[in-house]
Amino acid sequence: MAESDLSLPEIRTFNAVVLAGNFTRAAQRLSVSQPAVTAQMRKLESRFEGPLLERVGNGLRLTELGQRLYRLTAQFSELDQSVQALITPGEGARLEEIRIATASPLVFMPLIARFAQAYPDVALNLHTATTDECHQVLANREVDIGLFPMHWEDRRLSRLAYRDHDLIAIVPLNHPLAGLSSLSLHQLEGESLIFSRRYSYTQQLLDSLVQQAGLALNSTILIDSRTDICEAVAHDLGIGFAFRGDIPAEGRYAVVPIQEASAAVTEHVVWLKGRSDLPEVRCFVDLTMQVLGESQASCFR
Known part of the structure; x- marks a missing residue:
């Protein structure tokens, strides 16, 4: 392997640090020691001309170079999870955390609460932002699910209509x-x-x-x-x-x-098509479809 080639342990470690926010939690996520995480990160950063991470308070933040690398390596992480799910179905389907970005917290809080009740052991990371910001972090794979009114076309994304309001x-x-x-x-x-x-x-x-x-x-x-x-x-x-x-x-x-606002705005559950098979995406989408089905059934009672 050429010196510039990234190894799988380096990629796994980098992704774990990004998702966990610091070396200690990344080590726990990977079931390795913190010095092992530090060693892998030093080896990884030595391949680049600038730093990938910078310290912010008690945590870490990606530099611009780190963000560019993560947009590439996050795809490997998804592939890795999908392969593990095929090898050991019971283990691969286990959820540890779900990251959600929403522009409409009041609209979606009942759905989020329903998910938390169905998966009480899954850590919930909720980010509130504008619609455009939610779309951006979803496209960058910084979150798993977006909850916002998707009023434009994006072929990378799938969506479910959840609720209309004016x-x-x-x-x-x-x-x-x-x-x-x-x-x-x-x-x-x-x-x-x-x-x-x-x-x-x-x-x-x-x-x-x-x-x-x-x-x-x-x-x-x-x-x-x-x-x-x-x-x-x-x-x-x-x-x-x-x-x-x-x-x-x-x-x-x-x-x-408002009379001029005659057309209702539709709130959507949104996810990247390429991540549809990941447990965190699949479980949230399945639950949403169940909730929507229950809602439609109640209208005909």
């Missing part, structure tokens, strides 16, 4: 618009509005609808968190926006559908 305005209870069954964006001209960050799907859709309506709605209040937007509305700072299922049902603000 864009609504969050209105202070004492506001004249609070009692309406629906409102038009034209009725919001001159109102104090609360916008979310521009790269959130909620704000992207709202901006698109405003542009199509030929309006110029602006806001001097920008808030990232949906929970904080609801709190700001409850304190009469203005009118906010969200998808219906993304905010808690409370009595401190009114929820009014």
Whole structure:
């Protein structure tokens, strides 16, 4: 083997360190000693011109070079798991951890809780982010499952439709618009509005609808968190926006559908097609299909 060729132990060690976040947990994952992990990582890094990892607090973070390497070696890790599942089916199907990224935690929390109940010994690593960020970490194999409204085509991904909901305005209870069954964006001209960050799907859709309506709605209040937007509305700072299922049902603000947002947004369970046979993906997708089947059955009772 040429000196520049990576060995299987080096790849396994590197992937374990990335997934575990430090050398100690990586050693536990691999059932080896921590010095063995350190030795493999030193050997691996000696092949590259720069570091693959950098220390952050008590953990480790991939450098740009490390991220590029992991995008390649993660595919080996998936192949390794699939082969092990064929060799020893009982062992290969055992789950230890599942990594999930979601842009809609309130929508998907019942499904996540159902998974945790079905697999109580599986560690749950939940990452909340915007739709675009969830798509990115899923494509980079940094998570196993994505839970977000996938409103575009990506041939690398498979998806299951989970729930539909619509864009609504969050209105202070004492506001004249609070009692309406629906409102038009034209009725919001001159109102104090609360916008979310521009790269959130909620704000992207709202901006698109405003542009199509030929309006110029602006806001001097920008808030990232949906929970904080609801709190700001409850304190009469203005009118906010969200998808219906993304905010808690409370009595401190009114929820009014937006007429221009006639088409419902579909939330999806998303995964990489090439990872469909991995236990963590297969088990979550199977459970989702079971839950969806139960939901459809209840509609016909």
